Amino acid sequence: DIQMTQSPASLSASVGDRVTITCRASQSINSYLNWYQQKPGKAPILLIYAGSNLQSGVPSRFSGSGSGTDFTLTISSLQPEDFATYYCQQGYHTPYRFGQGTKLEIK
Amino acid sequence: EVQLVQSGAEVKKPGESLKISCEGSGYIFSNYWIAWVRQMPGKDLEWLGMIYPGDSSLRYSPSLQGQVTISADKSTNTAYLRWSNLEASDTAIYYCARGVLVPATPFDYWGQGTLVTVSS
Numbered sequence: 150d151i152q153m154t155q156s157p158a159s160l161s162a163s164v165g166d167r168v169t170i171t172c173r174a175s176q177s178i179n180s181y182l183n184w185y186q187q188k189p190g191k192a193p194i195l196l197i198y199a200g201s202n203l204q205s206g207v208p209s210r211f212s213g214s215g216s217g218t219d220f221t222l223t224i225s226s227l228q229p230e231d232f233a234t235y236y237c238q239q240g241y242h243t244p245y246r247f248g249q250g251t252k253l254e255i256k
Numbered sequence: 257e258v259q260l261v262q263s264g265a266e267v268k269k270p271g272e273s274l275k276i277s278c279e280g281s282g283y284i285f286s287n288y289w290i291a292w293v294r295q296m297p298g299k300d301l302e303w304l305g306m307i308y309p310g311d312s313s314l315r316y317s318p319s320l321q322g323q324v325t326i327s328a329d330k331s332t333n334t335a336y337l338r339w340s341n342l343e344a345s346d347t348a349i350y351y352c353a354r355g356v357l358v359p360a361t362p363f364d365y366w367g368q369g370t371l372v373t374v375s376s
Contacts, residue, residue: 150318181360185301192351192369193293193301198362236301240360244317245291247301 151175151239155248161256166227170251172220172237180216181241187250188233197222199240227253258282260290260352260367267373268342275338276370278352285333286310289355291363292326292337296348306355307335342374 152175162168172182180200185193195204197213200220210225224231232255237248263277278290291306305316309328316326323346328335335352350370353363 179359183360183362185363187301192366193353193363194366195362195364198356198364199358199360204362204364238301238303238363240362243303243306243315244319245303245306245361247293247303250300 150244151178151242151246153237153239153246153248155235155237155251157251158249159252159254161254162227163256164227164229168224168227168253170222170235170237170253172215172222172248174218174220174239174241177217178239178241181239182213182215182220183238183240184211184213184222185236185238185247186231186233187236193236196235229255258354258365260354260365262350262352262367262370265371265373267375270343270374270376272342272374273338273340274342274372275336276350276372278335278337278367280333280335280354283354285328286330288357289361290328290335291353291355292324292335293351293353293363294348295351295369304337304350309335342372344374344376346372347374348372 154173184197187193201213234250234252286309289306292304294302307326307328325338352367354365355361
C-alpha cells in the first residue's frame, strides 16, 4: 500500500495569510494526487486533481504542485471560509489512501 | 445537476446486517466509479473500495478483508454498501463519491453521508 503523510497536522493562520500544506507519498505516484477540503459535518469537496488541476468552481487562490512523492497545496490569501480540514489522496494505485488531514484554524 | 443521495441514518446492534444506498442522478451512472469512504468519529477519511457500474468492476481496500460488500444496480442508478455482521467498530459516517475516469480518479461529487451507529 502507498502511505500518505501530511504536514503539519494543524496550522493556525490569519485572514490574508499565504498557507502551504505538504503531502508526501511513500513511493512515486507521478502526479496522481488530489486535494479535498472538509468542513465539520459536511462531505469533502474536491479542490485540486492530478497534482495541479483546479476543479471547476474552486477559487483561484487554491493551487497545487508537485510530482513523484512530494506535493503542496497553497492558499494564496486565506479567506474566512477557508478554515477547514484539508486532505490529500493518492489516485495512483488502489487502495486510494488519504492523508491524515491538516486542520487549518484561525489565529 | 449531478447529485448523489444516500439513505438515512441507521442504528444497529452488533451481529446484525445492514445495507446502505447511494442513488446517482444528473449524469450517466454507468460511466463513473462510485467509491465508498468511511470517517470514524473525529477521524480522517478512509477509502473502502469502489465499483464501476458499467461492468461491475470492483476494487476493495485489503484492510477490509471481506467485512463489507459493494454492489450497484444500473437499472436504478444506485450503489450499495452491505455488512453481514456489524461490529461496534463499524460506527462511522459513510460517504459515497463519484470517481472520474481521468488520471488520479478524483472524487468530484459526494453524497451527504450516512451515519451508522452500532451499539448493544
